[in-house]
Amino acid sequence: MPVASALLFLLAGCSKQQTLQAIFQKSTPHQAYARQLAQAGLDRRPAGRRWLAAAAQALRDSLVVPLPFAETGYFRAELPAAASYRYAVRAGEQVHVSLTLAPGANAHVFLDAFEAAPGQVPTPLASADTVVLDFRYRAETTGQHLLRVQPELLAAGRYTLRVAREPSLSVFPVRGRNDAAAGSFWGADRDGGTRRHEGIDIFAPRGTPALAAADGFITRTGETPLGGRVVWLADAAHGEHLYYAHLDKQLVSPGQRVRAGDTLGLVGNTGNARTTAPHLHFGIYRSGQGAVDPLPFVQRGATAPAPPAGPDRRGEFVRLRLATALRPTTAKVTSRRMETLSKQMPLLVLGQQGLVLRVQTPAGDIGYVAALAVIEAGRAPLRRLLLPAIVELRDQPTATAPARVALAARTAVAVLGETNGFSLLRGPRGELGWATI
Structure with a gap:
């Protein structure tokens, strides 16, 4: 019986009881598929073992990429593999992950995002499979995240992966403005260095509406020497309080429920901002943590680059024009630990990002080389x-x-x-x- 037919037969043969157990267990689509492999006995067969090993290896070895990034990739049916990417995140920003399969691609794909703290097992954050290969999640802490992309066994085809930053707050706190209007940022010195600026200042004409950046309820209004006329909005969904200061006028009352986009007050320069141009001081405070930098919560993300132009080398074997190093990141870095590849070694192109290729060596190592540094092995055999x-x-x-x-x-x-x-x-x-x- 062919391998593909045997796989389908064994997976379909799982009992109804096993299927119901899978439904009621809280697990990611990737974990549910791995459990199906075990129930069918495929975890003890070479293809299943390689698939599980690739999934585990992806959590240990990941390529470093900047956000936003876009890559076109390739799945090989005969070689179970998983791609993994590590990227930096800031507390409060939203990460948008999307994967598009090329027409005719025969692939059921699993996307899994993890928090990757040094020396710890990666912690699952968000997942998706072929039903919806597009999801967003919020970074709660500043650090490193890891995205694993793995198709099911015997999957083949090309795909395009995009990962980008977005603001997690659905509404910018000043009408008609965006993060470009911020003129003073988190951590700046205040009062001769005796204190730090715990927010961002968003400049706008006096009387511009200050908007609720999230659904919630008003916990406090009032007037203070520093903040002038202030409004506190509780974002109960995230356990945070949004702080609006220097308002010319408050238009809400304590206990009032508001929706994102509702007007809370009007921009002014009350309090210790009397000598400055009208602006909104916007701050975010977390329970048990205090003030956090609000900029990642509202900052627009850069547009993800377009998929690379030029020849599509995905799935092809290439060789290097000159012996060079296999880089762990798209950036031009040098390190004594980097593996130097010979001109005779064939490299399988797994993906393309701009002017670099993600390649796999015959030993299974994965990294980046410059697209201009290779020749197509099929057109120029040794x-x-x-x-x-x-x-x-x-x-x-x-x-x-x-x-x-x-x-x-x-x-x-x-x-x-x-x-x-x-x-x-x-x-x-x-x-x-x-x-x-």
Whole structure:
């Protein structure tokens, strides 16, 4: 029975009781699929073991990317794998993840975002599968997050992945303004350095409406020497209090419920802002934590770059023009730990980001190389030859890897690359695999 048919048969054979257990257990789509593999006994078979190992490895080894980023990628049916990306986040911003499958792609894909604290097991934050490959989640703390992208077994096809920052508050707190109007930021010195600025100042003409940035209720209004006329809005959904100061006029009362976008007051310069131009001092305070920087909550994210133009090399093997290093990030960095790749080594292109390619070495290592630094192995083979004897083409450059096909003696082949005594061969009908010759 073919591997694909066996997989479908075994997964379909799970009992109704097992299926109901899966429904009522709280788990991500990825975890539910892994449980199906175990129930079908596929976790003890080579393909299932490789799939689970790839999922675990992705949480340990991730590529560093800046936000926003966009990458076009490729899934190989014969080689279970998972891509993972690490990126910096700031408390209060929202992360938008979306994946689009190319027409005809045969892939059920799992997206999982994790908090990645140093020395700790990654903590799940948000997940999605093929039903909805688009989700948003809010970063509660500043740090590092990790996104894992993994298709089901035997999946194949191309995709485009985008990850970008967004403001988590649905409404900017001053009508007609955005973060470009902020003229004073978190942490700036105040009163000769005796205190720090615990918010941002958003400048606007006197009388401009100050808006509720979230649903909630008014906990306090009043007038203080520093803040002048102030309004406190409780965002109960997140356990935070939004602080509006220097208002010319307050238009709400304590206990009043408001919706995002409602007018709370009018911009002014009351309190210790009497000598400055009218502006809204906007602050955010968290229970048990105090003031936090409000800018990530309201700052517009940069537009994600467009998918790369030029030749689509996803799924192709390439070689380097010159020996160079495999980079762990799209940035141009140098490190003694970086693996130097030879010109003869074939690299499988898994994805493209702008002017760089995400590639996989024959040993399974993944990293980035410059798109201009490679040549297409299929169009520029190392050499051509006639096989002296029958040769089996294997999935990987190891003696124990499964054989795909056998080529007869005197078959004309192209050598696309070499590593560790193995050659990547392409037969006359497009047969592709590793062999010793």
